[in-house]
Amino acid sequence: MTLEGLYFIAQIAAALAVVASLVFVGLQIKTNTRAQYVTSFSDRLNIMRDLETSIMQSPELRDCLVRGAMDYAALSEQDKLAYGSYMTLQMGYLASAQLHWDAGAIERFRWEGSQRNFARQFRKFNAGPWWEAEKPKLAPGMAQMVEDALAALEAFEQPAKENLDVV
Numbered sequence: 214m215t216l217e218g219l220y221f222i223a224q225i226a227a228a229l230a231v232v233a234s235l236v237f238v239g240l241q242i243k244t245n246t247r248a249q250y251v252t253s254f255s256d257r258l259n260i261m262r263d264l265e266t267s268i269m270q271s272p273e274l275r276d277c278l279v280r281g282a283m284d285y286a287a288l289s290e291q292d293k294l295a296y297g298s299y300m301t302l303q304m305g306y307l308a309s310a311q312l313h314w315d316a317g318a319i320e321r322f323r324w325e326g327s328q329r330n331f332a333r334q335f336r337k338f339n340a341g342p343w344w345e346a347e348k349p350k351l352a353p354g355m356a357q358m359v360e361d362a363l364a365a366l367e368a369f370e371q372p373a374k375e376n377l378d379v380v
Contacts, residue, residue: 249318260306261330264299274299278338285342297347300340304359307331311358325365332366335359 268275274295281288281296288296310327313319319327335344348356 256309260302260309264302264306267299281343282337282339285339293343296338297343300335300338300343300347303331303334304355307358307362308355325369328362328365329369331359332362335363336366 268278277288277292277295278299280292285293285296307327310319310324310331314321314324314327334340344359348359351359
């Protein structure tokens, strides 16, 4: 074999090595992306667990949330602070989910589920009066994120309401 023949064989071997390394890097990225999805979802589940645990472990907070849902204006300033803190934590959960969605770290169905979960909590605790008082204090992007979540739940539930009207 000539020197030129060895050169071409070496070139082919080098090209195959580059392709093999690119395939390996692609597989590593795919594995890392999946691990990021799992970690991201786990982090958000932990946030929700902590929020729900705080309600279960604190009779005062439960009472405050129930009274706030019935008549936010009648709450004492101390109770308004507790009620607002809980709702702010809910907004933090939603903001975390949006950050993960914007970064491509969660799937669409998880993002939309996070929006609906937030909106259901918002509705469950009748947070409208609190929201109207707090919305002007927030950055426009945060306020829009909440409004979008509420609209997403309404849109999600609309087909179900239409089906009930038909029956």
